């Protein structure tokens with residue numbers, strides 16, 4: 001057999017998660033975030049599968065990959081342009097842009113473009129991108145006076161939406177509201193508003209406005225620090241699987257893997273599985289991280305290496321070379337693996353390496 005490390009992407013589950021988002025937001029439009037190759041799921045396949053009102057990407061290159069694949073839906077550059085010359089491409093490929101600096105406003109004014117849809121970004125407390133509330137009116141005015149803007153969507157981004165009870169959420173939303181009403185008093189025609197990422201979409205109806213921007217939830221991972229409520233179950237879209245490629249019996253005192261950092265306490269049966277950090281399995285996953293072997297939960301043992309891991313299958317009957325192993329998917333979720341490894345589902349999903357073969361199913 002060839003190297004058995006594979007990802008399966010289930011497009012039916014992706015669509016079901018999207019439908020859940022749609023149901024929760026009523027009349028709001030949905031911008032499906034497909035940056036970073038759709039969080040590692042394949043941006044073209046995801047964009048083809050989802051009837052989203054728009055797609056969000058991180059760069060012109062990501063946008064062009066979708067346009068080249070025939071995606072005609074609106075595409076928003078979530079970080080805006082990185083150099084003034086990119087504004088021409090925005091026009092040429094019918095993209096929409098986030099504008100969060102005075103230089104980006106200037107680039108738009110200086111470029112021969114018409115009818116650009118601008119997502120004007122307000123910094124309400126994330127302190128990463130966006131105009132300060134005191135400074136945004138000037139930019140709004142310059143954009144409208146330029147005669148080059150078709151429509152403006154006022155947007156902002158939560159810093160603590162994963163923790164729904166965090167006081168910053170209400171504070172950011174309030175500042176967004178207040179700034180929006182000050183701006184709209186001076187600004188005709190009115191603009192749409194957008195604030196919610198996945199976590200806010202799921203927990204904070206007041207943040208839905210006209211446009212929501214879910215990313216992670218579409219892929220079936222949990223964007224909240226705590227558990228999802230029962231009625232908001234998401235379906236994991238990605239399954240990372242491999243196979244047992246060797247089996248050995250260890251005696252008490254014998255170690256597994258580099259550094260021998262796990263040592264058998266009793267006679268143990270160890271399966272070697274063809275997956276490692278060279279595939280995107282987290283190197284920091286500790287002993288005890290759950291791994292499914294033949295559908296049964298087992299424990300990772302020993303250090304994760306580039307191409308292989310060890311799994312303690314002592315409790316399983318009849319494990320054989322070639323047996324199926326699931327690293328994350330339905331029964332061991334990517335959230336669970338991320339938690340063990342001290343990281344987030346976002347990082348694990350986007351980190352799957354190109355050498356892993358991808359398969360799509362409906």
Ligand SMILES: *Cc1c(COP(=O)(O)O)cnc(C)c1O
Pocket residue numbers: 033035078157196197198199213214215216217223
């Ligand atoms: C990435 C991103 C999102 C999506 O965030 P999730 O937590 O994955 O839902 C939404 N808005 C902006 C501006 C982003 O950059």
